[in-house]
Amino acid sequence: MDWDRLRIFHAVATAGSFTKATNTLNISQSAISRQINILEEELGILLFRRVSRGLILTAAGEELKETVVSVFSKLVETQATIEEFKNYPKGQLRVATTQAFGSLWLAPRLQEFLDRYPEIDCTLLLKDEGVDLNMREADIGIGSSPAPSADFIQAQPVPYRFRIYASRAYLEKHGTPQRPEDLDFHRLIVFGKEMPHMYSDLDWLLRLGAQKPRIPYLVINSAQAIYEATRTGLGISALHKYIVSDDPEIVEILPDLPGSSVFRYVMYPSHLATLKRVQVFIDFLLKKMLEEDL
Numbered sequence: 036m037d038w039d040r041l042r043i044f045h046a047v048a049t050a051g052s053f054t055k056a057t058n059t060l061n062i063s064q065s066a067i068s069r070q071i072n073i074l075e076e077e078l079g080i081l082l083f084r085r086v087s088r089g090l091i092l093t094a095a096g097e098e099l100k101e102t103v104v105s106v107f108s109k110l111v112e113t114q115a116t117i118e119e120f121k122n123y124p125k126g127q128l129r130v131a132t133t134q135a136f137g138s139l140w141l142a143p144r145l146q147e148f149l150d151r152y153p154e155i156d157c158t159l160l161l162k163d164e165g166v167d168l169n170m171r172e173a174d175i176g177i178g179s180s181p182a183p184s185a186d187f188i189q190a191q192p193v194p195y196r197f198r199i200y201a202s203r204a205y206l207e208k209h210g211t212p213q214r215p216e217d218l219d220f221h222r223l224i225v226f227g228k229e230m231p232h233m234y235s236d237l238d239w240l241l242r243l244g245a246q247k248p249r250i251p252y253l254v255i256n257s258a259q260a261i262y263e264a265t266r267t268g269l270g271i272s273a274l275h276k277y278i279v280s281d282d283p284e285i286v287e288i289l290p291d292l293p294g295s296s297v298f299r300y301v302m303y304p305s306h307l308a309t310l311k312r313v314q315v316f317i318d319f320l321l322k323k324m325l326e327e328d329l
Contacts, residue, residue: 052089112306124311125154131173135258137161140277175303182302192298193324197273204268215244222252222270239295
C-alpha cells in the first residue's frame, strides 16, 4: 500500500469528511476522493460509508485506522533515533499553538532559543483547532486542554490569569471603576457563552460583583479582536497580560482582584521523549512561562 495514500486516509478518517480533510492536507477535495477510491479498490473493500453529514468508517476502516496510527508512530520513533544518534539538539521541530499565544507571546521569544540552538529548524504552526500530534502535524502542542491520553507526556500546566483592561480614552469618557460593583454601569466586551471557544469560562467579568444582570456591550470570540476593540475605546475587557504587553493606550483596572485563570498545557507524544531538540525546547519554554508574571 502507498504510504502517502494511507496518510490521506487517516486525515479523512479523523476529519470525518473530504472537505474538512483539505484543511489538513492542503490538496483538493477531488484529489483526496480519488486517492481514497484507489485505496478501496486496492483493498477490495469499502473503508467509508457516505452519509448526509460526511463519512463514517466501516469496520474495516476502523481496523485500518488503528494500524496506520501504530505504524506511523513506530516510523517516527525510528526516524528520531537515527537523526539524533549524536544526542545533539538539531533537526526539524514543529510547535503548534493558538493564534493569539503563538503570535503575541511565543514568536517574540523564539529568537533567544534559535540563537542558543542554531541547528534546530523551528516551525511554528498557529491554529485554534486541535492538532494531531500522533500523525506528526507537530512535535509539541501548547494549548488549553490537557493531554488526551497516556500516549502523551504533559508538562506541569502553567496558570494564566485574566486581568481587567480599558483604554485611557474610554476611562476619560466613562470614568474608572473603583469596585467590582461599578462594572454594572460600564460597557463590557466578552467572548460570550453562545460562541464556542477553547476556554470554558471567560465571562466572569459579567458576574464579578454584579448587583444586577449584565448585558455585554460587545461579544467577540477572538482574544486579539477583543484587544483591538478595547484599545480603540469600545469598552472594558478581560485579557491576558501578554496580549496587552506594554501598550501605552491600555490601562489595567481593579488590579487587586484575583481574577479568573486558565491553564496552558505543554505536551508531546511519548515516542519523542528521547529527542534532544524536544527536551531543550520544553525546558526553554517552561522557564520562560514560569519566570514571567502572567
